[in-house]
Amino acid sequence: xxxxxxxxxxxxxxxxxxxxxxxxxxxxxxxxxxxxxxxxxxxxxxxxxxxxxxxxxxxxxxxxxxxxxxxxxxxxxxxxxxxxxxxxxxxxxxxxxxxxxxxxxxxxxxxxxxxxxxxxxxxxxxxxxxxxxxxxxxxxxxxxxxxxxxxxxxxxxxxxxxxxxxxxxxxxxxxxxxxxxxxxxxxxxxxxxxxxxxxxxxxxxxxxxxxxxxxxxxxxxxxxxxxxxxxxxxxxxxxxxxxxxxxxxxxxxxxxxxx
Numbered sequence: 354x355x356x357x358x359x360x361x362x363x364x365x366x367x368x369x370x371x372x373x374x375x376x377x378x379x380x381x382x383x384x385x386x387x388x389x390x391x392x393x394x395x396x397x398x399x400x401x402x403x404x405x406x407x408x409x410x411x412x413x414x415x416x417x418x419x420x421x422x423x424x425x426x427x428x429x430x431x432x433x434x435x436x437x438x439x440x441x442x443x444x445x446x447x448x449x450x451x452x453x454x455x456x457x458x459x460x461x462x463x464x465x466x467x468x469x470x471x472x473x474x475x476x477x478x479x480x481x482x483x484x485x486x487x488x489x490x491x492x493x494x495x496x497x498x499x500x501x502x503x504x505x506x507x508x509x510x511x512x513x514x515x516x517x518x519x520x521x522x523x524x525x526x527x528x529x530x531x532x533x534x535x536x537x538x539x540x541x542x543x544x545x546x547x548x549x550x551x552x553x554x555x556x557x558x559x560x561x562x563x564x565x566x567x568x569x570x571x572x573x574x575x576x577x578x579x580x581x582x583x584x585x586x587x588x589x590x591x592x593x594x595x596x597x598x599x600x601x602x603x604x605x606x607x608x609x610x611x612x
Contacts, residue, residue: 393415395413396413396414396415396430396432397412397413397414397415397416398414398415398416399414399415399416399417399418399434400416400417401417401418401419401420402419402420403418403419403420404418404420404421404422404423404438405418405420405421405422405423406422406423406424407423407424407425407426408424408425408426409425409426409427410426410427411426411427411428411429411445412424412426412427412428412429412430413429413430413431413432414429414430414431414432414434415431415432415433415434416434416435417434417435417437418434418435418436418437418438419437419438420436420437420438421436421438421439421440421441421455422434422436422438422439422440422441422442423440423441423442424441424442424443424444425442425443425444426442426443426444426445427444427445428444428445428446428447429442429444429445429446429447429448429449429461430447430448430449431447431448431449431450431451431468432448432450432451433450433451434449434450434451434452434468435451435452436451436452436453436454436455437454437455438454438455439453439455439456439457439458439472440453440455440456440457440458440459441457441458441459442458442459442460442461443459443460443461444460444461444462445461445462446461446462446463446464447459447461447462447463447464447465447466447478448464448465448467449464449465449466449467449468450467450468451468451469452468452469452470452471453468453469453470453471453472454471454472455471455472456470456472456473456474456475456489457470457472457473457474457475457476458473458475459475459476459477459478460476460477460478461477461478462478462479462480463478463479463480463481464476464478464480464481464482464495465482466481466482466483466484466485466502467482467484467485468485469485469486469487469488470485470486470487470488470489471488471489472488472489473489473490473491473492474487474489474490474491474492474493475491475492475493476491476492476493476494476495477493477494477495478494478495479495479496479497480495480496480497481493481494481495481497481498481499481500481512482499482500483498483499483500483501483502484500484501484502484519485502485503486502486503486505487502487503487504487505487506488505488506489506490506490507490508490509490523491504491506491507491508491509492508492509492510493508493509493510493511493512494510494511494512495511495512496512496513496514497512497513497514498510498512498514498515498516499515499516499518500516500517500518500519501518501519501550502519503519503520503521504519504520504521504522504523505522505523506522506523507521507522507523507524507525508521508523508524508525508526508527509524509526509527510526510527510528511527511528511529512528512529513529513530513543513544514529514542514543514544514545515527515529515545515546515547515560516546516547516549517546517547517548517549517550518549518550518568519550519551520550520551520552520553521550521551521552521553521554521556522553522554523553523554524554524556525552525554525555525556525557525558526556526557526558526610526611527546527556527557527558527559527560528558528559528560528604528611529544529545529546529558529559529560529561530543530544530560530561543561544560544561544562544580545560545561545562545563545564546558546560546562546563546564547563547564547566548563548564548565548566548569548571549566549568549569550568550569550570551569551570551571552569552570552571552572552573552575552592553572553573554572554573555571555572555573555574555575555576555592555593556573556575556576557575557576557578557608557610557611558575558576558577558578558579559577559578559579559599559604559607559608559611560577560578560579561579561580561599562579562580562581562583562584563577563579563583563584564583564584564586565583565584565585565586565589565591565594566586566589567586567587567588567589568588568589569586569589569590569591570590571589571590571591571592571594572592573592573593574592574593574594574595575591575592575593575594575595576595576597576608577594577595577596577597578597578598578599578604578607578608579596579598579599580598580599580600580601582596583596
């Protein structure tokens with residue numbers, strides 16, 4: 354997860370130089386609250402126009418933040434949290450619901466993202482579930498990735514097992530199992546991409562196997578590189594689907610679009 358590590362390093366550097374107030378855990382899970390913060394049911398409830406940053410420990414947040422949110426923490430739960438600026442989080446398991454007015458850049462173990470994002474969205478995790486309305490370009494990376502979100506400015510998805518429902522407008526690029534080792538034993542679900550939603554502008558998919566489910570509605574040209582012909586279920590609207598045999602090649606070798 355080199356991308357996740359890079360995101361964590363960049364976040365830590367940004368927090369070290371940012372001009373916002375940083376709250377540091379004392380090692381026992383106790384955090385000194387600002388006078389305008391309060392706690393409720395185990396959550397820190399924010400209601401402020403500035404920025405909020407914290408390093409260390411688990412954190413539960415609710416409320417409203419007018420500026421940027423920056424966290425390097427353990428597990429994070431943001432429940433119906435409305436952030437007017439950008440959100441940057443590096444942590445363990447992360448559950449986030451609410452709204453982000455700027456961009457969001459998140460790296461964690463297991464991530465459940467149930468929030469609308471007006472700007473760019475970048476998520477890197479082991480297991481990733483995504484929903485919400487995403488206004489800017491989105492980049493997702495996870496071993497197991499499930500998305501029911503609506504993307505209006507394109508999606509770049511990388512993972513081992515990928516299920517895409519919801520809707521996608523703009524550029525679509527999907528890679529599942531970028532490298533095929535001849536002696537490796539694969540589970541049937543490894544390298545599988547399932548397309549189950551609305552794809553408005555076609556796109557490019559590189560995988561071991563591709564399934565176009567009965568609920569899929571695809572417009573435009575969808576180019577698929579895989580080890581076998583895509584499975585198209587009855588009722589699916591597959592649009593103009595172009596299949597190219599992958600023949601064991603790495604995704605970056607089959608077409609420049611995957612570089």
